[in-house]
Amino acid sequence: MNMPGFLSQLVAIVVALLLAPILTGWVNQCRAWMQNKSAPGLFQPFRLLHKLFNKESVVAEYASPLFRAAPYIVFGCMLLACAIIPALSTNLPLSPVADAIALVGLFALARVFISLAAMDVGTAFGSLGARREMLIGFLAEPALLMVFFSASLISNSTSLTTIVETLAHQELAIYPSLAFAFVAFTMVLLAENARVPVDNPATHLELTMIHEALILEYSGRHLALIEWASSLKLFAYYCVGLALFFPWGIAEAQAPMALLFALPALIFKLAIGGVLLAFLETISAKMRIFRVPEFLGTAFLLAVIGMLIHILLKA
Amino acid sequence: MNEFFDLIAWGHLEWVLIAISVWLLIGMAGMFALRRFTLVARVLFPIGGMTGIILFGAALSSLFSDVASSIVLPVGLPQLPFHFRLDSLSSYFLMIIGAVSAGVSAFAAGYFRKGEGTPPGLLCLEYHLFLASMALVVLADDAYAFMVMWETMALSSFFLVTANHRIPEVRRAGYLYLLVAHIGAIGILLCFGVLQANTGDYTFANMRAQHLTPVWASVGFVLALFGFGAKAGILPLHIWLPEAHPAAPSPVSALMSGLMLKTAIYGVLRVSYDLLHTQIWWWGVLLLALGLTTAIFGVVFSAVQVDMKRLLAYSSIENIGLLFAGTGLSVLFSAYGMKPMAALALTATLYHVASHAFFKSLLFICTGAVLHATSERSLGKLGGLIRYMPWVAWVTLIGVLASAGLPPLGGFISEWLLLQSFLFTPGLPNSFLNMLIPVVAALIALVAALAGYTMVKFFGVIFLGQPREAKLSQAHDAGMWERIGMGWLVLGCITLGLFPVQFIQLIDPVTQRLIGAGLGQQVADGSWLLVPVAIERASYGPVIFLLGVSASFALAYLLVRWFYHGRIRHAVPWDCGFPCQNARMQDTAEGFGQPIREIFAPFFHMEKELPGPFDNKPRYRVTVSDHFWYWLYLPIAAIVERIARLIGLLQQGRISIYLLYSFLTLIAVLVVVTLR
Numbered sequence: 001m002n003m004p005g006f007l008s009q010l011v012a013i014v015v016a017l018l019l020a021p022i023l024t025g026w027v028n029q030c031r032a033w034m035q036n037k038s039a040p041g042l043f044q045p046f047r048l049l050h051k052l053f054n055k056e057s058v059v060a061e062y063a064s065p066l067f068r069a070a071p072y073i074v075f076g077c078m079l080l081a082c083a084i085i086p087a088l089s090t091n092l093p094l095s096p097v098a099d100a101i102a103l104v105g106l107f108a109l110a111r112v113f114i115s116l117a118a119m120d121v122g123t124a125f126g127s128l129g130a131r132r133e134m135l136i137g138f139l140a141e142p143a144l145l146m147v148f149f150s151a152s153l154i155s156n157s158t159s160l161t162t163i164v165e166t167l168a169h170q171e172l173a174i175y176p177s178l179a180f181a182f183v184a185f186t187m188v189l190l191a192e193n194a195r196v197p198v199d200n201p202a203t204h205l206e207l208t209m210i211h212e213a214l215i216l217e218y219s220g221r222h223l224a225l226i227e228w229a230s231s232l233k234l235f236a237y238y239c240v241g242l243a244l245f246f247p248w249g250i251a252e253a254q255a256p257m258a259l260l261f262a263l264p265a266l267i268f269k270l271a272i273g274g275v276l277l278a279f280l281e282t283i284s285a286k287m288r289i290f291r292v293p294e295f296l297g298t299a300f301l302l303a304v305i306g307m308l309i310h311i312l313l314k315a
Numbered sequence: 316m317n318e319f320f321d322l323i324a325w326g327h328l329e330w331v332l333i334a335i336s337v338w339l340l341i342g343m344a345g346m347f348a349l350r351r352f353t354l355v356a357r358v359l360f361p362i363g364g365m366t367g368i369i370l371f372g373a374a375l376s377s378l379f380s381d382v383a384s385s386i387v388l389p390v391g392l393p394q395l396p397f398h399f400r401l402d403s404l405s406s407y408f409l410m411i412i413g414a415v416s417a418g419v420s421a422f423a424a425g426y427f428r429k430g431e432g433t434p435p436g437l438l439c440l441e442y443h444l445f446l447a448s449m450a451l452v453v454l455a456d457d458a459y460a461f462m463v464m465w466e467t468m469a470l471s472s473f474f475l476v477t478a479n480h481r482i483p484e485v486r487r488a489g490y491l492y493l494l495v496a497h498i499g500a501i502g503i504l505l506c507f508g509v510l511q512a513n514t515g516d517y518t519f520a521n522m523r524a525q526h527l528t529p530v531w532a533s534v535g536f537v538l539a540l541f542g543f544g545a546k547a548g549i550l551p552l553h554i555w556l557p558e559a560h561p562a563a564p565s566p567v568s569a570l571m572s573g574l575m576l577k578t579a580i581y582g583v584l585r586v587s588y589d590l591l592h593t594q595i596w597w598w599g600v601l602l603l604a605l606g607l608t609t610a611i612f613g614v615v616f617s618a619v620q621v622d623m624k625r626l627l628a629y630s631s632i633e634n635i636g637l638l639f640a641g642t643g644l645s646v647l648f649s650a651y652g653m654k655p656m657a658a659l660a661l662t663a664t665l666y667h668v669a670s671h672a673f674f675k676s677l678l679f680i681c682t683g684a685v686l687h688a689t690s691e692r693s694l695g696k697l698g699g700l701i702r703y704m705p706w707v708a709w710v711t712l713i714g715v716l717a718s719a720g721l722p723p724l725g726g727f728i729s730e731w732l733l734l735q736s737f738l739f740t741p742g743l744p745n746s747f748l749n750m751l752i753p754v755v756a757a758l759i760a761l762v763a764a765l766a767g768y769t770m771v772k773f774f775g776v777i778f779l780g781q782p783r784e785a786k787l788s789q790a791h792d793a794g795m796w797e798r799i800g801m802g803w804l805v806l807g808c809i810t811l812g813l814f815p816v817q818f819i820q821l822i823d824p825v826t827q828r829l830i831g832a833g834l835g836q837q838v839a840d841g842s843w844l845l846v847p848v849a850i851e852r853a854s855y856g857p858v859i860f861l862l863g864v865s866a867s868f869a870l871a872y873l874l875v876r877w878f879y880h881g882r883i884r885h886a887v888p889w890d891c892g893f894p895c896q897n898a899r900m901q902d903t904a905e906g907f908g909q910p911i912r913e914i915f916a917p918f919f920h921m922e923k924e925l926p927g928p929f930d931n932k933p934r935y936r937v938t939v940s941d942h943f944w945y946w947l948y949l950p951i952a953a954i955v956e957r958i959a960r961l962i963g964l965l966q967q968g969r970i971s972i973y974l975l976y977s978f979l980t981l982i983a984v985l986v987v988v989t990l991r
Contacts, residue, residue: 053879060888062781064701066712076867083863094863096844097856098722101731105722106860108767112721115771119902122699122780123890127902130775135910138768142760145734149756152738158853204891217888221875293914300757307753311741 129213180306345439370413422800499545565683602643610636670725725811
């Protein structure tokens, strides 16, 4: 492993750990502003994490070791996901470990563990949340995979770094296939990160919650890890989206100094993305759970159409 | 390994045959110890397991040496000896049969109990005969030996399925299985008839030498597909699978699902790549279409099942579908002469053969352990078992993760390789197929994701939550022999997941022989990374993947302890503060199936019984069954019955009528003779 590679890998992990909660904070702040509320600070998620880490964990009396291990596994999965996605630089030694398909597998692994942990205590809400989470998962996962396939067909590779390098060197032309893929990806992002219109991160209304129902039994450090992992997941999705659709400004393997310019570029793109997400969440209403399969089915179809268009038009 | 076997004068084929004869001898010994339970369970079954390991070793070293050897045994009819041949394809399947059967036999040593249907000695005979016949099917080198072994396999497994023959459903399931097995056998027999091309010589060597016209080759292929498809459970011949698997004792289900279904895949590969010379593109499309339909059907049905063994049986249908789809893709590529791609698709298929054999056998024997501990097969009456049988629970978790196709276990690698080979399809020179295949890839992704849903349901409802019945708290963990068997299979699942580079070296000789290309050379370059084509194109490193997740896990754990604390308090669950929680309020298996029933409603034949508004005892009932029963099997059964009734008119039971028949026949024969 060469030194610049190691360095940029380390920077990528540290930046992910620090930026992810800030991104969540930024989205919350923007949404509060748009909804005419007074907003919490940008670093509110860090304060929350600190508070939760300080509290003692209350665990249901008959919870199995799986329940206590799951937050760490989910956190580990999300951290690895952030480590392999080329957000700042394509010179990532860990990136060949998992390509786009393995990344989808990594998200699925985290989802399976958090769902199993929710079923472990055996409460009504936990298992309901697990079922809904897996429902969303099995609809969103193929859609996400098809989005990756559209990009893979363009760059002839499933390796994320190669995809970014190929797409970043293209002329500023819009691929029709990627346009479809982008819409599909946005829908998957909303569903997978428990956002309005699929889920509401700010609710504890019993019958509508999905993600919150999953983590209802967690408290203290376990909850903190899960919250951090959720932020990392949103961050990872953002980075994937930026890498696939707006890959400009990401440092390439030959230029280690470009890292310095890549970070402001990333922050700038994330800030705009955060505003857009808050805007989407503000203008849409939460849909009934029975409508979610239609929503995600549309995403799946759009992604497949994107692939077909690529093959038809060779573009 | 190689040197060790070279020291001994025997070749690999001899070792393999010796292992198989030991199995037969153990079966015989079982006959003489018919009711001596301890001898059968504690001595004969473990020896059978050891023999499996010997078979595994012999097949493994044969794969490395990669020379085909054959032998003619003068058994059977005069002038018609058995031909056996050990080449890389049969070595590969023998290796899996040996390795998986070793684990299942060890488990069976602790599983079979006194006083269950068939006496233990007879079970031992049927069990080892079943193993031996599976191994000999893979070895057979002429149609005669193949069919004899194929039928032995079907019959011995029929008797194993009906081990608890006092239960009427078990007898019914066994009958259905036997029926479909024989319909399939007719297809295979006819296929061999076509392949020998009127030479009258039924050895495989002769069939390889024939050059059939495309029409006859296609007829042979379709017949083989029908025959082997019936054994594998391809739509619409799948109906025996969900009946026979729950009826059979768990180690037998494990063998049938893990190994016997694979012999059908072996047959398809043997016929389409070895016995036939050229492949035609629409064979691949047919395989792909059948495989995908089967896979989707299987996984959707498995998601709504409420019986744990039926759920696994449908999941086997799904996996067989994926295997057929992979085979189809490889046939498609090789029909267009794209050998490296064909090798990639075939490698994915063969990898899945191995990983499915391990994880499905593991899951079936785990259900066996649960069944013994709780005597309950219905998911609605289980729950919370991770507290009473932690060993079985953790072992099952590994199997479940592998089955859900999650990294870093074996199921993911085959899925990954399969999807990789789909990304190469734009290179196909047929634009119609180019359009179709992204849709196929999308469906495979959907199947994989649904498998995850099903497996979360399977594990969650059985092992997690609160026990749904009071008696479950008496459940005991698996015994020593059962743990040995499970441990061996878990080892297999983990090895397949973490060392794909090394394992693909074993698949390489097979694809080299069948297609003339392989991944071995290419893959060997990236020692820790699996690189099927080029590092820029795709790569996956399971060991580093696992290390990455566990390092983050450990780091998070240590840092939290270091900076904060590790205090924990146990309390009653919070559950939004609702009082009076009980185990009945958890999500059930039916609840887990509900979204699938809604989304995929046209797949199911549903009968709903809804309560009226004024019912005193409201009951809600929904039964889900298979359309094919109503569309295909029941009409056929009705026709058969009607024909039988018409023929029954001839049978009057009076001697005068029968004399009349004889007289009329005599007249008819005389007329025919005179006219000639």
